[in-house]
Amino acid sequence: MISTERLSALFVEVADTLVDDFDLVDFLHNLTDHAAAVSGADAVGLLLADHHRVLRFMAASNDTGEMLELFQLQNSEGPCLDCFTTGDPVVNAELVNAAERWPRFAPAATAAGLRSVHAFPLRLREETIGALNLFSRTGSRFASDEVGVVQALADVATIAILQERSILRAEVLTEQLQGALNSRIVIEQAKGALAQMEGSTPEEAFDLMRSRARATRRRLVEVAADVLDSIGQQRDRP
């Protein structure tokens, strides 16, 4: 199930991104892509908790991943929320048998063509700061050694959040988390604005911004802020 070749590629990229100019939101998006490739999951999503301990959407490998995360947040139930609350992974959950556990989420995910789900906590010492969700259309099951590998991916996300020279500074977590949560809002605002300008969907607008960011080697949040700025400038021009 786990592709070791892709796993090595991931760790090389992680090592690369952690050294120089680094953006947490971009990194977490890439991480969800990699987690999907490594594990063979059809969709991967990542949620982070804000200072109210309320989970918020941060990144997904595709629209399906984002939709499933948002559905969990809106309905206050699902594997990501359970994993966050307990601090323990949810592994190999079959959605067909989960209607009792998640009466709203399980039928919705099944209707979207998904069969199994896994959730792994983002743990920092004794605190859980978020969760990584993997969804599969086939009944994918992880063996116990594979569970360890996917948990390592979630740990990479936590390490990334804390990355900065002075990792021991307690304030870094607050700075990074709050920064990432606000970047996410900038990106959502720009998705809406760009979609309206281009007559596209917010998802298409997101893909456009993401390829612009890649082509110009810039941060996604900078590209998003530029979109909003340029609309503002056009408007203010007489």
Added chain:
Amino acid sequence: MASAVVLVRAGGESETLAASSDPLGAGAAELEHTLGEGPSRDALRLGRPVLRADLLDGDPRWVAYGPGLAGRGLRSVFAFPLHVGAARFGVLTMYGREPQQLDPLRTTRCLAMAELATQVLLRSTEAGPQGGLARALDDAMDLRVEIFQAQGMAMVTLRTDLATALARMRAHAYETERSLHEVSLDILAGRLTLTDERSD
């Protein structure tokens, strides 16, 4: 904390002092403005809190501001941006006389205060009767992504800025007795387009 200051963006890139708990805080804000470096500016520019437990910890940031502020008897500084995504309103900066870490409880309190201040500033851009602290508190928790996407869309159709777009969405929600989230979903689905015709 020894002192707290709120700076508000007054158009362009400049921030002006909106509120200060005492002259010490006002002086600290003035120092930052004069030197052109410091936590409040960094917090706004970076879009995240800038928390410094000890200004004399050897961190090379703010070569003039750090020792300058320490010389005035302030050793720790914690700046929280007042923003909603790309809509930036100002910054709340707290100063302490002693080096000190923000424990989780105090961090949460500071973030909650910044959130409340943001809501109040957001309200001040709104026309219309609704507003008030209770409603601001109600909405402070509503952080769903659909609202931000719809805000971006409404900014374009209304030819306005993000803060005004959100104010118009709230006004529409109030008039039609629906939640901000429901109005946002209608905008996203193309069922509702807010326009800048002032006939409504």
